[in-house]
Amino acid sequence: MPDVLALDAIVKRILQARVYDVAIESPLEPARLLSRRLKNTVLIKREDLQPVFSFKLRGAFNKIVKLSDNDRAKGVICASAGNHAQGVALAAKTLGIKGVIVMPQTTPDIKVNAVRALGGQVVLHGDSYDDAFAHAQTLMSEKGYTFVHPFDDPEIIAGQGTVAVEILRQHQGAIDAIFVPVGGGGLMAGVAAYIKYVRPSVRVIAVEAEDSACLAAAMKAGKRVTLDQVGLFADGVAVKQIGKHTFDIAKVCIDEVITCSTDEMCAAIKDIFDECRCISEPAGALSLAGLKKYVQRDGVQGQTLIAINSGANMNFDRLRHIAERTEVGEGREAVLAVTIPEQAGAFKAFCQAIGKRNVTEFNYRFSDSSEAHVFVGLTVRNGAEERAELVAGLQRKGYAVLDLSDDEMAKLHTRHLVGGHAGLADERLFRFEFPERPGALMAFLTQLGTQWNISLFHYRNHGAAYGRVLVGLQLGSRSLKELKSSLDAVGYPYSDESSNPAYQLFLR
Known part of the structure; x- marks a missing residue:
C-alpha cells in the first residue's frame, strides 16, 4: 500500500495542473471487438486525439x-x-x-x-x-x-496525471487494471500516483518495450540503471534510464511491469485500427499490447481493463513493416524453415501435408540435389499452441522443421533473401542498426576500411530513425577478433548472427 502522505503532495499538484488551455479531455472508448475476443471489458483512453496527437x-x-x-x-x-x-x-x-x-x-x-x-x-x-x-x-x-524536461519534473508529471483524473471521472464503475506505457515514466508516474491515492484497489501496470525496458531493469536492481542501448521501433519510449522522480513514484505505486515485443506492438496497432479506425504509433499501442499479454498470461475474464493510447505520430513509411509483422505478433502466422526432398512431387506432397492452411509466404531456390530448405509462412488461428501442433504434425510426417516465428533476423532479413547458399567458409554475419541519414552507408564503409570483403548486404527502410542492416563479411587470413575490433570502431550497434539457424539453412 503506497504511503498516502507521500502521495498527497503529488496529487495536489495534479489537481492544480493547468492543461486545458491546449489539451482536450480525451474520450474513454469501449473496444467492443477486443472485449468480445478477450472476454473482458476493454476501454481505450484516446490521447492520440490531442491537438499534437499525443499526451x-x-x-x-x-x-x-x-x-x-x-x-x-x-x-x-x-x-x-x-x-x-x-x-x-x-x-x-x-x-x-x-x-x-x-x-x-x-x-x-x-x-x-x-x-x-x-x-x-x-x-x-x-x-x-x-x-x-x-x-x-x-x-x-x-x-x-x-x-523543459520530457518526463523527470514534478510539473510535467502533474500535467500527465490529469489523464488519470479524467479516467476516473469518465468511468465511475469498477476498474480492475490500468495499463500505462513507459519510456522515461512521466505519464506512468502521474497516472499511478493519482490512481493509488484515489482508488488504491485498481492495479496500475506499467508496459515497456522489451528492448528499452529501463523501468523493469530498475525494479529488478532496486535502483535506477542505464541500459547499454535501446531499440528504436517504439521511439516514443526509447529511453535508457527511468527518471529519478518517476522511479520514486513507480516503486510505491506500480503493481507490476510487463514487457512487449515488436510483433506484439504491431498486433496492437492493428487492433486499435480495427476498433477506432486510427493508426497508433508503436509506443501508443504499447499499453494495449501489455493488456492483451496480461489477459493471455493470467486467463482473466469479466474484468474491466483500460489501456492508454498515448500517441499517433506515425511515419507513413513504417506501415509496411508493421503490417508485415502484425500476423506474427498476434500469433496468427507461423514462420517455418522446412526441409523437403529435392525431387519431383516434393512440393505437392508438402502442400498436402500442410492441408487447407493459407500460405502467406513461400521462398525457395535450388541448393543441392538431395534436399531443399523452404522458408514458409502459414496462417494459424490459435497462436503458439496451434503453431506447436503444426510443427509436430509436419515432423510426424517426416519433415525436419525449424520454427523461426520468434527469430528477429529471419523476420527482418532472411525472408527477403532466400536465394541460395554462397558456400563461403570464412563468412561472418552481422546485424546492424544504421542511423537513417544521408551518407550513413558511406560513413560505415569508410570507417570499416577496405581490408574486409562484403559478401552479403541487405537493408530495408522501415521509416524509423534507424535502419536494420544485415552484412556478411569475409575473414580471409585475418581473425574474428580483428574483425570485431574494426566493427567496434565503426560505432554502430551490432550483433553477431553467424550461428543463426536461418542463416545456416538459407544463406550460408
Whole structure:
C-alpha cells in the first residue's frame, strides 16, 4: 500500500495542473471487438486525439505556464525529436513566448515541419538525441532559457496525471487494471500516483518495450540503471534510464511491469485500427499490447481493463513493416524453415501435408540435389499452441522443421533473401542498426576500411530513425577478433548472427 502522505503532495499538484488551455479531455472508448475476443471489458483512453496527437502537451504546458513571468520572458528550450517537441512548441505558442526545440539533424522532415508549424524555433544539431540534448544545455546556459524536461519534473508529471483524473471521472464503475506505457515514466508516474491515492484497489501496470525496458531493469536492481542501448521501433519510449522522480513514484505505486515485443506492438496497432479506425504509433499501442499479454498470461475474464493510447505520430513509411509483422505478433502466422526432398512431387506432397492452411509466404531456390530448405509462412488461428501442433504434425510426417516465428533476423532479413547458399567458409554475419541519414552507408564503409570483403548486404527502410542492416563479411587470413575490433570502431550497434539457424539453412 503506497504511503498516502507521500502521495498527497503529488496529487495536489495534479489537481492544480493547468492543461486545458491546449489539451482536450480525451474520450474513454469501449473496444467492443477486443472485449468480445478477450472476454473482458476493454476501454481505450484516446490521447492520440490531442491537438499534437499525443499526451505530451499536458505536461509541457503545465510546466511552462507555472514559470515566473521573468523566466517565461526569457523563453523555454527542450531537446526532442518527437512528441515532446510538439507539446513544447504548442505550449510556447499559446503562451506567446519563445520556444526553442533542438532536434537531431537525422529527424524526419515530417516531425521538423510539424514543430515549425506549431511555432517552434527549430535548431538542428548532431546525429542523435544525446547530441541535441547537450547542445540544448549549452544554449540554455548561454541564453538563459528554461529547460523543459520530457518526463523527470514534478510539473510535467502533474500535467500527465490529469489523464488519470479524467479516467476516473469518465468511468465511475469498477476498474480492475490500468495499463500505462513507459519510456522515461512521466505519464506512468502521474497516472499511478493519482490512481493509488484515489482508488488504491485498481492495479496500475506499467508496459515497456522489451528492448528499452529501463523501468523493469530498475525494479529488478532496486535502483535506477542505464541500459547499454535501446531499440528504436517504439521511439516514443526509447529511453535508457527511468527518471529519478518517476522511479520514486513507480516503486510505491506500480503493481507490476510487463514487457512487449515488436510483433506484439504491431498486433496492437492493428487492433486499435480495427476498433477506432486510427493508426497508433508503436509506443501508443504499447499499453494495449501489455493488456492483451496480461489477459493471455493470467486467463482473466469479466474484468474491466483500460489501456492508454498515448500517441499517433506515425511515419507513413513504417506501415509496411508493421503490417508485415502484425500476423506474427498476434500469433496468427507461423514462420517455418522446412526441409523437403529435392525431387519431383516434393512440393505437392508438402502442400498436402500442410492441408487447407493459407500460405502467406513461400521462398525457395535450388541448393543441392538431395534436399531443399523452404522458408514458409502459414496462417494459424490459435497462436503458439496451434503453431506447436503444426510443427509436430509436419515432423510426424517426416519433415525436419525449424520454427523461426520468434527469430528477429529471419523476420527482418532472411525472408527477403532466400536465394541460395554462397558456400563461403570464412563468412561472418552481422546485424546492424544504421542511423537513417544521408551518407550513413558511406560513413560505415569508410570507417570499416577496405581490408574486409562484403559478401552479403541487405537493408530495408522501415521509416524509423534507424535502419536494420544485415552484412556478411569475409575473414580471409585475418581473425574474428580483428574483425570485431574494426566493427567496434565503426560505432554502430551490432550483433553477431553467424550461428543463426536461418542463416545456416538459407544463406550460408
